[in-house]
Each structure stands twice: as C-alpha cells, then as structure tokens.
Amino acid sequence: MTIKVFIPQDSSAISVGANQVAAKLSEQTGIDLIRNGSRGLFWLEPMIEIETDAGRVAYGPVTVNDIEPLLEQGLLAGEQRHPLCLGLTEEIPFLKNQQRLTFERAGVIDPASLDDYKAHSGYQGLERALTMSSQACVDEVKGSGLRGRGGAAFPTGIKWQTVHDVPGEKKYIVCNADEGDSGTFADRLQMEADPFGLIEGMTIAAIAVGADQGYIYLREEYPHAHAMLNNAIDSAIAANLLGENILDSGKTFNLEVRLGAKSYICGEETALLESLEGKRGVVRAKPPLPAIEGLFGKPTVVNNVLSLSTIPTIFAKGAEYYASFGMGRSRGTMPFQLAGNLKQTGLVELAFGITLNGLLNDFGGGSATDKPLRAVQCGGPLGTYLPESQWGIQMDYEALAGIGGVLGHGGVVAFDTSVDMSEQASFSMEFCAEESCGKCTPCRVGAIRGVETIEKVRNDDDRDANLVLLNSLCNTMESGSLCAMGGMTPFPVKSALEHFSEDFYQPAGSTKSGEQS
Amino acid sequence: MIANTKHQTVLSAIEANQHLEGAMLPILHQIQHDLGHIPSEHVIDIAQALNVSRAEVHGVISFYHSFTTSPKGKHVIEVCRAESCQAKGGRAIEAAVKAKLGIDFEQTTDDGEITLEPVYCLGNCGCSPAVKINSDVYGRVTTDSVENLIDGLLTGQH
Known part of the structure; x- marks a missing residue:
C-alpha cells in the first residue's frame, strides 16, 4: 500500500510553516505528499496526517526541526509515540464533537482533485x-x-x-x-x-x-x-x-x-x-x-x-x-470561527443552539494567556461585545438578536482582561471611517466624529457631556445610515459603553494596553 | 524609453481585459500588478478604452486601497489591525514595526526599500497575530520574529 501523507496547503497553515515542513518531509522521504485543505484546527497547524488502517493519524503543530525525530519514531507507519502525535484525527475532541455538513470534505480531500x-x-x-x-x-x-x-x-x-x-x-x-x-x-x-x-x-x-x-x-x-x-x-x-x-x-x-x-x-x-x-x-x-x-x-x-x-x-x-439540525427558525448548521485569545482556535461547525460558553470553553479551551477572558465580539467588526454575563446565550440568529447581539458570519473573537474596551470602541469608529463608502452622511462623517468624541472621553475632556453626545451620535448612525456599515458600527461601541463603562473612566491619557507595553 | 514600456504595459493590460463584462477592475489589477502602480498619465487610455471619463477612472482608482498612482517601496509590509490580531497583541506588533522602520502607516522608508500599510484582516485569525510581507502571510508572529523578518528583508535573505 502506498503511504499517504497529508500536509495542508491552506494559507493559515502556510503562514505558520506548512510549506517548509512539506519540503523537508519530501526531501527526507521522497514521498509525494497530498496537499489537502485544513481541517480547521488552526492551533495545531501545521498538522501532518498519515493514513493508516485504523484511520488518519495526526501530528501537530509540526516544525521543520520535528521532522527527523518524527521519522525516527515511525511517522510514516503512523506510530503514536511522539509527543506531537494527536492520535486519530477524527477522534480529536475539537473535531469529533462537531457536526460537519458544509465542511464535510474540508481537510479530508485533495482540493485540486x-x-x-x-x-x-x-x-x-x-x-x-x-x-x-x-x-x-x-x-x-x-x-x-x-x-x-x-x-x-x-x-x-x-x-x-x-x-x-x-x-x-x-x-x-x-x-x-x-x-x-x-x-x-x-x-x-x-x-x-x-x-x-x-x-x-x-x-x-x-x-x-x-x-x-x-x-x-x-x-x-x-x-x-x-x-x-x-x-x-x-x-x-x-x-x-x-x-x-x-x-x-x-x-x-x-x-x-x-x-x-x-x-x-x-x-x-x-x-x-x-x-x-x-x-x-x-x-x-x-x-x-x-x-x-x-x-x-x-x-x-x-x-x-x-x-x-x-x-x-x-x-x-x-x-x-x-x-433536522438546528433550533427554532435557525435551521441546519453554522460554521463558527473561534479567533483571538483562545487556546484552541479554528472552525467549529455545529447545529445552531450551542451556547457561547460551550464554544469558548469546550471547543476554544478558554483563554490562551494566563488572564481570564473578559469580552467576546460575535459577528465581525460590526458585532456587539458580550460580557461574561451573556455567554450563556444560545448561538442562533434570533437568540442573539434578542440581546442586541449579532451572529453575522459566525466570527467569535475573544479578549482577555488586558483589553481596553474604550480603545476597542474607538477602533470600531476608526474602522468605519476608513471603510465607509461615503454615500451617506451619518456613516461618512459620523464615524470621524465618533473617533474624535471617544478620544475626548478617554482624555477626560468634558467626559460626561461627550458620553451623552456619543450615545446620540450612535443613535443617529444607527437609524440614519443606508447600510449595515454605518447602521451597525454603533453596536460594538454601545455594547462597550454599556457593559464595560469602567474603561471609559480611566485617568486621562492612560490605556490598559498602553500601561502594559 | 521607460515611459514607453509603461505605456505599453498599460495598453496590453487594456487589450487583455477590455472584452470582459465590468473590465475596469481587471484592467487596473493587471496594471497595478505589472507596474506596482497605475500611472496617472495613462488613465486617459483606460478611460478611452472603456468609454468613460477620466474622472470616473480616477474615482475608481482612488476608492480602492489596492490601487495607487505612485510606486510603493521595493517591499511592502502589511500589519493586521483587526480585532482577532488585537486580542493577541497586534498593537504591540504594530508599534514594534513602526519603531523598527521609523515610519508610520502609508509611508515608505527614505531609501525606498519598505512601505508599511495597515490591513484589516487577512483571514488568518486562527493564527493571530498576522503580518504580510510582500506576498507571504506570517501567522503567530511576535515582536521579535517580525523584527527578524524585517532584518532578513533588509539584508536580502527574504
């Protein structure tokens, strides 16, 4: 039987060295590697898989320097002694506990074939x-x-x-x-x-x-x-x-x-x-x-x-x-994407209805640093920041909308306690100013005024009056913009103000992240 | 001589894409790719080929971050500023790169070697923080590893 070795050509895997690992393995063994897509277990990339009678065995994250020791310990036979061995791929809990429909073939097949x-x-x-x-x-x-x-x-x-x-x-x-x-x-x-x-x-x-x-x-x-x-x-x-x-x-x-x-x-x-x-x-x-x-x-x-x-x-x-998958009016599965400060980042496709806590802890493995998680942004840059008290929410369109949240495209970005939420709010406005198409005024001008106003709040420049102004500006953008860019940029800003207001009352000129660096 | 070559590049980009529906972006992409910028003096050729005004072509060029009317540095470094990278220390990476190069975003070093640009998500959020150097994306970078990558660029090892 020909030995089948898989190394992803996924761009995230490549960004952490998959091509160098593939070149080294090829050079050492002369085997034609199969360059599959990623299984979406990104914290384990580059992840090598070997086909065995029992199924595919995974190793990761592999660096170029691991190749020789891995080969010596029987990589090509699917030996499982090396510390980087993850066992059978399909048995890795992060993957095993998913319900993959849309992503059924991802990482399994050769995408070029x-x-x-x-x-x-x-x-x-x-x-x-x-x-x-x-x-x-x-x-x-x-x-x-x-x-x-x-x-x-x-x-x-x-x-x-x-x-x-x-x-x-x-x-x-x-x-x-x-x-x-x-x-x-x-x-x-x-x-x-x-x-x-x-x-x-x-x-x-x-x-x-x-x-x-x-x-x-x-x-x-x-x-x-x-x-x-x-x-x-x-x-x-x-x-x-x-x-x-x-x-x-x-x-x-x-x-x-x-x-x-x-x-x-x-x-x-x-x-x-x-x-x-x-x-x-x-x-x-x-x-x-x-x-x-x-x-x-x-x-x-x-x-x-x-x-x-x-x-x-x-x-x-x-x-x-x-x-038959899903809950309420959210049928089927949702590919959630775990990103930011989590131990285990990657793609989690599941029926609608898992709680955010389940995603963050059971799949994400919690914070990647020694600090606890503090804020989670769901649904991309226009999504709200959710505080811990809301992480019990079930992830479906209506449930999130019910707490003013957004499921969006399924992005989940976690931040630990070092985050400065006034800085994040400011960034949301800055991003809108950068990317606004300019057609409608609340978005085009509002975003720039938003950056300025948050700056004043952070600098303790007539803080209380500017907080009132900021809220009013958010309402104008929300109700007066043509599309979601201006209409939803206030979501992350307002959620930061509502749930993390203490970050807007720091002494002028200091930021939490600034203090750390 | 160089001007002629530039002009020819523009004309061949027009010729290769003119037949497409919505040919504007494909033409601009090819010119930007081949010349590293879109020479303002040749905007008129694009306008004539697509039967639109020069102002319209200029409007498109100025709208998109990908298109520039002046050349960038020999190397382009993009640092991701978006939320996932922020959550993993992206702001420190940003500061380290700016300090190392002595320039801000949208600037080029005096020797014309490196242009620094912000980018809002490279889709590499499973391996944050990320930077892109020329056509390569690097994930899970640290301030040290980015500084080493820049040193490699400057000494020609990249």
Missing part, C-alpha cells in the same frame, strides 16, 4: 438537481430552511424564488467571497479546502433560477483561494460540469472569479455589484432588490460562499436532512 471530490459524494447534488424542475429546486432550498450565511440571514430559498420568478433572458449568480469581517475565515477555508463544493452549489443555483453566468467576487487578500478556485473551474469545464450543455442537460453556466481591491464595504451586496460592474464600491439604495435588478440591471442571486457551498449537501441528502 475533481476525482477526490466525486469520491466524497461530490456532484451528487447537481445530478439530482438536473432531474428536478427549476421550481422543485427552489422548493428544496426553501424546505432546508437555509438562511444567508454571509451575515444577514435572509432565507436563501426566498431569494432564489424572487430571481426565478422575474422574467428575463439574462440572470446572474454572484458569490460574495469578500470575507472582510475580522475574526472570520470560514469562506477562505472552504474555498481552499473544497472549491468544487462552491462551484457545484453555484451551478445548482443557476439551474434553479435560470442563470447562465456566475461570478465569484473574491477578496484580493486570498491569493491561495484564487488559485484553487481557478484550478477547480478549469477541471470542471474539462469534465463538462461547467460551460455549455452541462452533463448533456442542455443547461449552460459559465463561471469566473473576479478580484476585489481591498474594500470592506464591497462585502455589502449592492456595493459588491457596483464593484463587479467596474465602479466605486458605493452602496445602492434598495429597492430595487438585487434579485430583481442586480448586476448590470439583471436579476441576480447574491449569496455568500457558505450558503452556496451548503447547497450540494442539501441536494445530495435532502432538505429534510439539513433542516
């Missing part, structure tokens, strides 16, 4: 979709309960129905792969680990709504995902899974990757469409909805990477199967 994708139930969904009417395809998605995983959580099936029902020769499928939320990396991981999943999902979407052209709007910061997607698109075209007359069905769907240009606001769907059309990424007023007048004025489905990557599973296993 269409054969490997097919061997792991790839393209079963498309084959089924091709036997169904377009309306039945839309109904399948409705029945699954899938809601947009980009952050807005709009029911995907309803969006598809709208595009399906608009008459028109030309329709588009646009994948929003402009994953700009800090603390999130699930789109990137998915595209690098399982690019065919996204392509298949987009193809099914095209068949369902009658579109013949698709674009993946990918952020420029993801060059590895770019290469992986282009490779997969070429393979799919060669196998008649994209292009004209897909699998002799008479359906045509062409797909192209387009790069963003470092603009956070282009993750907002109408700004994204403007950008794809070659314009400044300025937010459009709605209506008209993109589903009716989207890209180049044509009916357009705009879905996030994770929503589209979940489609193949829904079609292969059925809507009911998918909907």
Whole structure:
C-alpha cells in the first residue's frame, strides 16, 4: 500500500510553516505528499496526517526541526509515540464533537482533485438537481430552511424564488467571497479546502433560477483561494460540469472569479455589484432588490460562499436532512470561527443552539494567556461585545438578536482582561471611517466624529457631556445610515459603553494596553 | 524609453481585459500588478478604452486601497489591525514595526526599500497575530520574529 501523507496547503497553515515542513518531509522521504485543505484546527497547524488502517493519524503543530525525530519514531507507519502525535484525527475532541455538513470534505480531500471530490459524494447534488424542475429546486432550498450565511440571514430559498420568478433572458449568480469581517475565515477555508463544493452549489443555483453566468467576487487578500478556485473551474469545464450543455442537460453556466481591491464595504451586496460592474464600491439604495435588478440591471442571486457551498449537501441528502439540525427558525448548521485569545482556535461547525460558553470553553479551551477572558465580539467588526454575563446565550440568529447581539458570519473573537474596551470602541469608529463608502452622511462623517468624541472621553475632556453626545451620535448612525456599515458600527461601541463603562473612566491619557507595553 | 514600456504595459493590460463584462477592475489589477502602480498619465487610455471619463477612472482608482498612482517601496509590509490580531497583541506588533522602520502607516522608508500599510484582516485569525510581507502571510508572529523578518528583508535573505 502506498503511504499517504497529508500536509495542508491552506494559507493559515502556510503562514505558520506548512510549506517548509512539506519540503523537508519530501526531501527526507521522497514521498509525494497530498496537499489537502485544513481541517480547521488552526492551533495545531501545521498538522501532518498519515493514513493508516485504523484511520488518519495526526501530528501537530509540526516544525521543520520535528521532522527527523518524527521519522525516527515511525511517522510514516503512523506510530503514536511522539509527543506531537494527536492520535486519530477524527477522534480529536475539537473535531469529533462537531457536526460537519458544509465542511464535510474540508481537510479530508485533495482540493485540486475533481476525482477526490466525486469520491466524497461530490456532484451528487447537481445530478439530482438536473432531474428536478427549476421550481422543485427552489422548493428544496426553501424546505432546508437555509438562511444567508454571509451575515444577514435572509432565507436563501426566498431569494432564489424572487430571481426565478422575474422574467428575463439574462440572470446572474454572484458569490460574495469578500470575507472582510475580522475574526472570520470560514469562506477562505472552504474555498481552499473544497472549491468544487462552491462551484457545484453555484451551478445548482443557476439551474434553479435560470442563470447562465456566475461570478465569484473574491477578496484580493486570498491569493491561495484564487488559485484553487481557478484550478477547480478549469477541471470542471474539462469534465463538462461547467460551460455549455452541462452533463448533456442542455443547461449552460459559465463561471469566473473576479478580484476585489481591498474594500470592506464591497462585502455589502449592492456595493459588491457596483464593484463587479467596474465602479466605486458605493452602496445602492434598495429597492430595487438585487434579485430583481442586480448586476448590470439583471436579476441576480447574491449569496455568500457558505450558503452556496451548503447547497450540494442539501441536494445530495435532502432538505429534510439539513433542516433536522438546528433550533427554532435557525435551521441546519453554522460554521463558527473561534479567533483571538483562545487556546484552541479554528472552525467549529455545529447545529445552531450551542451556547457561547460551550464554544469558548469546550471547543476554544478558554483563554490562551494566563488572564481570564473578559469580552467576546460575535459577528465581525460590526458585532456587539458580550460580557461574561451573556455567554450563556444560545448561538442562533434570533437568540442573539434578542440581546442586541449579532451572529453575522459566525466570527467569535475573544479578549482577555488586558483589553481596553474604550480603545476597542474607538477602533470600531476608526474602522468605519476608513471603510465607509461615503454615500451617506451619518456613516461618512459620523464615524470621524465618533473617533474624535471617544478620544475626548478617554482624555477626560468634558467626559460626561461627550458620553451623552456619543450615545446620540450612535443613535443617529444607527437609524440614519443606508447600510449595515454605518447602521451597525454603533453596536460594538454601545455594547462597550454599556457593559464595560469602567474603561471609559480611566485617568486621562492612560490605556490598559498602553500601561502594559 | 521607460515611459514607453509603461505605456505599453498599460495598453496590453487594456487589450487583455477590455472584452470582459465590468473590465475596469481587471484592467487596473493587471496594471497595478505589472507596474506596482497605475500611472496617472495613462488613465486617459483606460478611460478611452472603456468609454468613460477620466474622472470616473480616477474615482475608481482612488476608492480602492489596492490601487495607487505612485510606486510603493521595493517591499511592502502589511500589519493586521483587526480585532482577532488585537486580542493577541497586534498593537504591540504594530508599534514594534513602526519603531523598527521609523515610519508610520502609508509611508515608505527614505531609501525606498519598505512601505508599511495597515490591513484589516487577512483571514488568518486562527493564527493571530498576522503580518504580510510582500506576498507571504506570517501567522503567530511576535515582536521579535517580525523584527527578524524585517532584518532578513533588509539584508536580502527574504
């Protein structure tokens, strides 16, 4: 039996030395390594896996200097004596306790291999979709309960129905792969680990709504995902899974990757469409909805990477199967991303409903430093900061919204007690000022005034009056902005003020983080 | 001579992408990639090819962080300023890099070697804090390891 050795070519794994580890192992053994995607256990990267009769055995985090001792202790035979050995990959609790549907293949398969994708139930969904009417395809998605995983959580099936029902020769499928939320990396991981999943999902979407052209709007910061997607698109075209007359069905769907240009606001769907059309990424007023007048004025489905990557599973296993996971109106699974100051960072895909505490402690392993956790930002840079008293919350869209929180794209960033929440509030405003598209005044000007006002509060310059002003400014931004950028930037600011007010009353000129450095 | 080459690069970027739907960004990306900036004097060529005004092209160039009208340093260092990296000591990394290079964000060292830029998330939040040097991302960096990376750049070992 050929020895199978896996080392991820995921960009996070590469950022901590996976390529050097792979080169060294290759040089020492002459084995052709399989460069898989990551399993999403990032604190263990670079993680080597060896296939054995009992399953894959994992080792990590491996450095170049570990290779020789690992080989001496029987790495290639899957010997488990070395301290870096993690045992069977599938038995690592962080992974074992997940419910992976969207990320079923991530880290398992060779992302560059269409054969490997097919061997792991790839393209079963498309084959089924091709036997169904377009309306039945839309109904399948409705029945699954899938809601947009980009952050807005709009029911995907309803969006598809709208595009399906608009008459028109030309329709588009646009994948929003402009994953700009800090603390999130699930789109990137998915595209690098399982690019065919996204392509298949987009193809099914095209068949369902009658579109013949698709674009993946990918952020420029993801060059590895770019290469992986282009490779997969070429393979799919060669196998008649994209292009004209897909699998002799008479359906045509062409797909192209387009790069963003470092603009956070282009993750907002109408700004994204403007950008794809070659314009400044300025937010459009709605209506008209993109589903009716989207890209180049044509009916357009705009879905996030994770929503589209979940489609193949829904079609292969059925809507009911998918909907059997989750709670309330949040059906299926959510890929949570554990980031920031946690011992165990990475991707956790679970049915909706786990508590934040469960994520932070059971999966995240608690704080990575010797200081306890203090604040957790859920849902990206526009999400609220949650204090410990709220960590019992169940992670679903409605439950979080009920406490003024945001699930968003599933990012969870943990901070220990060294965090200065007035500094974080200031950063939220600064980020908005940096990334605002400039179309509406509350966002464009409000963010700059926000930075200035928080500065005054921190400097004890007429503090109480400026706190009143800051609250009023937040309300103006919230109710007067066109999109979520200006409308939600006040969320982290107000939550910092509400739950961590002591940080705004420090002596002028001092910061907690400043005192430490 | 150099100007001609620049002009030719711009023209070939236009030619290679002009047929695409929404060709503006692909054209600008290719020019930025090939020349390291988008020469203002050739904006008119892009405008003519796409049948838009020069102001519109300029508007697009100035909107996106990726596009610049003047060349950057030989090397570009991007330090992540976003929340996950902040939670893992990103502010200290930021301060160390600025001190080491003697410049602030959006500036280039006097010798033209290094440009320093902020970046808001590299999608590497599972391995924070992160910096990017030219095309390579480095995760779990420390102030020491970043200083070593910069030394490597300056002595040509990178």
